[in-house]
Amino acid sequence: MxxxxxxxxxxxxxxxxxxxxxxxxxxxxxxxxxxxxxxxxxxxxxxxxFTDFDAFLAELVLDRVRGVEEQTRALCAAAGTGSVVDNLADALQELFGPVTVAIVALITFRDGLRARLREAGLTGIPLAVQGAAMIAAYLTAERELGRLADDADIDTLAPTLVGAGHMLFADRAGAPPQIAAVRKMVATVVIGALRPPQP
The missing domain is CATH 1.10.10.60 (Homeodomain-like)
Known part of the structure; x- marks a missing residue:
């Protein structure tokens, strides 16, 4: 142009x-x-x-972070409906779309980008951190509604789900996992925290 x-x-x-x-x-x-x-x-x-290319890339990541914040609102609004396992599996499938997986790889690849993101107040691995916060917010809402046990360890469950989810989706060259595989992983992680449905 x-x-x-x-x-x-x-x-x-x-x-x-x-x-x-x-x-x-x-x-x-x-x-x-x-x-x-x-x-x-x-x-x-x-x-x-943009002042330089790393500033551009930082804004790209921040734009994706805002997308996770929007997804969090939608997921929390679904608390109390459907199946907890299905809701979590769908959320992880949306979170770890091909672009997010590629951006996480980019963050680990570029030192200058990580520095810019720290300056912007993002810690850990951006997008994974926000994903864990999203899952924690949803699990907290489900616990308050009585679909999770009162003693459910959300601080452990949320990062475990995100870490295992990332491992499922991380092979950029391969096809994404089937939703059945994501549901199986989610069910395995949360089975001990779920309360049986009330009659």
Whole structure:
């Protein structure tokens, strides 16, 4: 795209382009040039909106974090409905979509990005941390509704589910796991905390 042509929603288009490059070619291929070429825009567009490439990538991660926060609200609203195992399995399948798995790999790949994310107040492995907080909020809501035992150890269950979920989804080259495999893992982790359904 020639310089001077207005692009609507520049940030969104650049984020989508970065995600496509990341999914197709992996974290080592993600450069500012690759992103602007994928977005079909002039090279200077990215640097007019972001101080440098790591700042751009940090904003990409933060955009995904906001998505997890929205998912948390929807998951907590589902507390008390359906099956706890099904709700958790569906949430993990949504959380660990291909883009999230690729972004987690990118975070571990780029030291400069991790530094920017720490400056933004994100600790641990971003997206995994927010995913664990989402699962903990949902499990807390279910415990308050009586579908989890009063002594259910949510602080252990939530990161265990997210860690095991990430392991299931982490093979970027392979097909994602079947939902049945995700449900089996979830059921195995939470079985001791579930209360039997009331008649």
């Amino acid at each position: 020639p310089t001077g042509v207005h692009i609507h929603n520049v940030r969104g288009q650049l984020f989508e382009a970065a995600e496509r490059v990341l999914l197709r070619d992996g974290p080592d291929a993600l450069t500012s040039r690759a992103v602007t070429e994928e977005a079909n825009c002039a090279k200077g567009v990215l640097h007019r909106h």
